[in-house]
Structures are given as C-alpha cells and as structure tokens.
Amino acid sequence: MSTDDVHAIRFAETGGPEVLRWESVEVPDPGPGHVRVRHTAVGLNFVDTYFRSGLYPAELPSGLGVEAAGVVEGVGPDTPGWAVGDRVAYGTGPMGAYSEATTLPAANVVRLPDAIDDRTAAAAMLKGLTVQYLIRQIHDVGPDTVLLSHAAAGGVGLLLGQWAKSLGATVIGTASTSDKRELAAANGYDHLIAYRDEGVDIARSVRELTDGRGVDVVYDGIGADTFEASLDSLRPRGLMVTFGNASGPVPPFSPAVLNTKGSLFVTRPTLANYADTPERTQAMADDLFAVIESGAVGVHVDQTYPLAEAARAHEDLEAGRTTGSTVLVP
Numbered sequence: 001m002s003t004d005d006v007h008a009i010r011f012a013e014t015g016g017p018e019v020l021r022w023e024s025v026e027v028p029d030p031g032p033g034h035v036r037v038r039h040t041a042v043g044l045n046f047v048d049t050y051f052r053s054g055l056y057p058a059e060l061p062s063g064l065g066v067e068a069a070g071v072v073e074g075v076g077p078d079t080p081g082w083a084v085g086d087r088v089a090y091g092t093g094p095m096g097a098y099s100e101a102t103t104l105p106a107a108n109v110v111r112l113p114d115a116i117d118d119r120t121a122a123a124a125m126l127k128g129l130t131v132q133y134l135i136r137q138i139h140d141v142g143p144d145t146v147l148l149s150h151a152a153a154g155g156v157g158l159l160l161g162q163w164a165k166s167l168g169a170t171v172i173g174t175a176s177t178s179d180k181r182e183l184a185a186a187n188g189y190d191h192l193i194a195y196r197d198e199g200v201d202i203a204r205s206v207r208e209l210t211d212g213r214g215v216d217v218v219y220d221g222i223g224a225d226t227f228e229a230s231l232d233s234l235r236p237r238g239l240m241v242t243f244g245n246a247s248g249p250v251p252p253f254s255p256a257v258l259n260t261k262g263s264l265f266v267t268r269p270t271l272a273n274y275a276d277t278p279e280r281t282q283a284m285a286d287d288l289f290a291v292i293e294s295g296a297v298g299v300h301v302d303q304t305y306p307l308a309e310a311a312r313a314h315e316d317l318e319a320g321r322t323t324g325s326t327v328l329v330p
Helices: 046-053 118-138 155-166 178-185 202-209 227-232 256-260 278-294 307-318
Strands: 007-010 021-024 034-044 068-075 087-090 101-105 146-149 170-175 191-194 215-220 234-242 265-267 301-306 325-329
Touching: 007 307, 034 087, 034 118, 034 307, 046 307, 068 101, 068 118, 087 118, 118 155, 118 234, 118 278, 118 301, 118 325, 146 155, 155 170, 155 178, 155 325, 170 178, 170 202, 178 191, 191 202, 202 227, 215 227, 227 234, 301 307, 307 325
Parallel strands: 146 170, 146 215, 170 191, 215 234, 234 265, 301 325
Antiparallel strands: 007 021, 034 068, 034 101, 034 325, 068 087
16 A cells, blocks of 8 residues: 555544545555554544544644554564564554554554454554553452442443453442443343433442442543542442543542542553553453453444544544444445
8 A cells, every 4th residue: 555545534624523524645654663554444532532632732733543453564674573564453552543544653552363353453453552551550340349330331431341240240230221220230230220311320229239339430431421439339438430532521629529529549650651552551451351252352343334434433432332343344
C-alpha cells in the first residue's frame, strides 16, 4: 500500500459525528524505533467521541482512534525484534488509528498470539487492557470481592463482568434496558439494576443486594450521572474508580464528602499510567490474551462498520444503540 492509497478519518473542527471526513493521507516511512502497520481492524471506543466533540483537547486537524490490529509492513532502523509480516495490535495510541495504515512507535504495539484473530484484538485491546488494570492492579479482585460496574452491557462492562466472575467475585451491574440486562446476566453479572427506570435508586438497590454493607469497589465509566450514587454504594473504606465520562465529567466535590460517606477512596486513572513501558504493556496484553484463550472471557464484536462510515458508528454509539464492542473495517 503506497502513501497515495491510504485513506483515514480526519476532523478539522470539533462537534458531532458530522465533522468526521474520509480523506487521503500520507503515511511516512518508519524512522528509528518505529513500525508501519497496515490495519485490518480498528476499534471504536467512547473516548473517541470525547476528542471529536472537544471534551478532550486535540490539535486540529486531527486523526482519531487509539486502537487497532494489523500487520507490520515496514520497520525503521534501530528497531530490533520486529519484522515485516508480524501480527500486532495496540490500544494506547497514538491517536490516528481510524486509518488504513499508520506509522507509530514500536514500543506501543504488542505481539498477537495465533489464537487471537485481528477483529478480536482490535475490539479487545483498549477495553481489555483497561479491565486488566481495573481489576488486576487498582483493586485485586478475588473471591472476597463484591463490586459494582456501570454500563454492564458495554464493551468494558462485558469484559469486566466475565473476567471478575472468573476470579470468583460477586458482580453487580447497571444497564439501561431489559435486553442489555439480559446480555450482562449472560456475561458474569450476578445482579443487574435498571438504573434508568423511574423510581430506581442505585445505592439503595446495592444495599439491598449486599445486606446493607455496600460494595468493595465501584467501576464507573459513566461520570456525572452516576458519581454520587456510586459513592453511596460503597462500604466504609471502599474504593471508587471513576474512569470515564460518558454522561459528562464529574463535577468538583469537597474531599470532606469522602469522610462523611465512610472514609472512602477515589481514583481517576488512565491506561497510559499503567501501560507505561513496552514490557508492562506486553505483560498486561498477555494476561488479557490468556483469559480470552482459556475461554473465561469472550469478546463480543456485536457491530462492524466500514471505516469510511465511522460517523454512523459514532451516532449509534452515542445513542446507546450498540452493545459489546464495535469494529471498523478498512
């Protein structure tokens, strides 16, 4: 694939899905420490909408996307260990994965085992690495853990439910529709809360499910709409992990609230601070691939769209019309 043949999704202004454009781009030859990757599958993630909308800053004009799988088609000088034809994936950027090909630091890619196909890898890398640090590093989930996970039928939620259940945890989730609750129940969740139904109180429901105790940890990727209920669902000295902003960012709050609600802990992590070296990233990916290969975790690629139709995929994602993971196909 020559540089003249490559197309990518770009945006020159922030806004709704309509700002996304399918354009010809130049992909440079790889320099020292870099590889050029021809994409076979590209992952869609809610964080992509944050950059497109302007919630997260991006230098414009910009590419989009931080996750893909493909094949190495060029290796720069001083880049040992990589060869043309290697199957690879990445989930930590740099931004610009919505492209038929890209050049990026070799430190950002991981090797794919034969048992993991490209679409599974593209769907699982960012979400799966996120779940890995959430339940294996931030909080060591095990048989004694009772947890709450919001958006249980989403890409992260389905992986988290299965993986946490395989570790012996009691898993409580929230989901907006009966179909999504049914899907989550089939993917590790012991209890589901209809958090958008009139009269439903998440924290009260959690207390009822835990005999008044509360959960050890809450994983909240929704943000503003659920933050207070998440805090109220925790046991004393429990841990609140706010890792996303699907409903908008969490508003400022006084640390004294944590005291009055039970000496709680709150963290706002990001994957980049956990997958911060090539060795650590590959180890996290190997942990993820192992649970997929074992059958303990299944990756649900419930939607695929042509890469050129990324705007339509964004519309469906933001409207809540998707479940599991979505892959864009170049």
